[in-house]
Amino acid sequence: MNKPELLAPAGNLEKLKTAINFGADAVYLGGSKLNLRAFADNFTAEELKEGIEFAHSRGKKVYVTVNIFPHNEDLVGLEDYLRELYDIGADAILVADPGIIMTAKEIVPNLELHLSTQANTVNYKSALFWHNIGVKRVVMAREMSMEDFKKLREKLPESCEIEAFVHGSMCMAYSGRCMLSNYLTGRDSNRGVCAQPCRYKCHLVEEKRPGEYHEITEDINGAYILNSKDLCMIEHIPELINAGINSLKIEGRMKSTFYVASVVKAYREAIDKYIEDPESYSFESKWMDYLLKPSHRHYTTGFYFDEEIRQHYESSAYIRDYDIVGIIKSYDKESHIATIEQRNKVYNGDTVEVLVPKGENKIIRLQDMKKENGQAIDSAPSAQMIFTIQCQEELKADDMLIKSKKDK
Known part of the structure; x- marks a missing residue:
């Protein structure tokens, strides 16, 4: 049985150190350019260097997100940026755009490539395509079921690693490729500046069909018809490991240090306990307690088991106890x-x-x-x-x- 990597978000240097101190095997973060969290603190070159040294001195890894869908002007300085990431020791970059992949292979051919979930890969043929052009790891789309992951592992060579989200915020759009923010606020979600209009209060009205209503659940304040619950797979660690997933990923570069510490601690303990003795493994309620204390929305298992209701219609607010x-x-x-x-x-x-x-x-x-x-x-x-x-x-x-x- 292969022990999966526990991969945690690092929105800044403090969160990076917290994630590693609390048990993450690797962290992913945004540098100064081309990542999908423009409003996170992100890392300066000096902070990134310090963070990588901190991680490597403890045997941990750092992956840098370069996963926007760039327009021509976004490509200015790309080559120098990739060289900088390679020179300071980044273990891999997360990419989604073929142009960035091609540039990376030309400029830093020895820098490991991980395909971002933004590439919406949902089948083994697509994963194999990316692997054959140099991608070491594929971060699969959140729309995958547990059975899909099992099939994927059966069909892919061991040299192609599989990464899957197991905890955190879910996007209402397919693999996060949403245009709502662009149209409603002018902020491009696929270039790192999403305004999260899916969390806005909504009333459903059909302009040209008066009297024809779509039945939705709502209260006096409106309805949150696009408001996704948060993903939580803490009760299904055995299934995730036995499906052959190489890296279990926690969402949350914009989340607090408290969130990072609590969530990493819960998944670290659960993974270690199962690997230590699968036969006697049992879920411990304290792990869910850890996950209920930091800010979160109501939880769901997402698409893993075809759960019927993945939206929370009553409120878009976080639970902060x-x-x-x-x-x-x-x-x-x-x-x-x-x-x-x-x-x-x-x-x-x-x-x-x-x-x-x-x-x-x-x-x-x-x-x-x-x-x-x-x-x-x-x-x-x-x-x-x-x-x-x-x-x-x-x-x-x-x-x-x-x-x-x-x-x-």
Whole structure:
């Protein structure tokens, strides 16, 4: 049995380090050009170099997205950019456009190519076509079923790797190739600036057929007829592994550090447990608890098992029951003082959960809060302020403090 790669999103350098610390085997990210998340922080050349060095020093990989559908003007500087990615050690680039693929093969022939899901590959013949022209890995379309993946693995040579999305936001358009944003806002989703109009409130009206209505579910505020649920395959790790998928991919370069940590932790534990002993494997409810705490929409298994309802009609809002309130910067074992960087306002006496990369999370109470200068404080209200607490429970750098919104 081959152990699949766990591939996590990295919207910035902090998220890259978080993903790797919490168990990702590889991360994917956007550099300064030609990626489909223009509004993410993305990486400067120096940040990208630092991120790659951080990953490689821990035996992990970094894939860079170069997956827009470029117009002529987008191709200016492409050759230099590809050389830069190769020179700083990117392990692969994600591509969708044949022109970019051709250029990469000419300029950086030794740089590994992964075909983006934007290429909407849904069958083994198409995957074989891309593999035969130099693509090492194919990121399959989200519209694939589990049976499709099994057939795919049977038909493809082992040299052609298969990657599949297993968690995160779903696009209502086929493989994300949507034109709504272009027409409604002038922002091209296929060039990285989608406005997500599929999440807007909608009323369905047929202009030329008065009195002829399409039955949809709606409330007094309208209907969210294009609002997809989030994908979640945490309960189906055995099926994913046995289907022969090489890389299990988490969506979310625009998501929070808290999201990255929680989701990676859940899938890391589930994968490892199944690989360790498939015969005695059983799903653990705590993994779903990890996934319910960061911001998310209602979950679905998408197209894997032909689930009938993949849209959520009541609201386009995210479910946000927990907030990240701090990140541990250091812990002194002798004095039992933890130094924390604030992420959301938190109060002295609050009970918080400590999200740790390995093992069971901990519950602690914030006691004896002080500023860096030793002044006692009742709360930490300022963004990213540094404060300390007394804590008998040993904490470690990069542990994450989260707090339920229900706890006042």
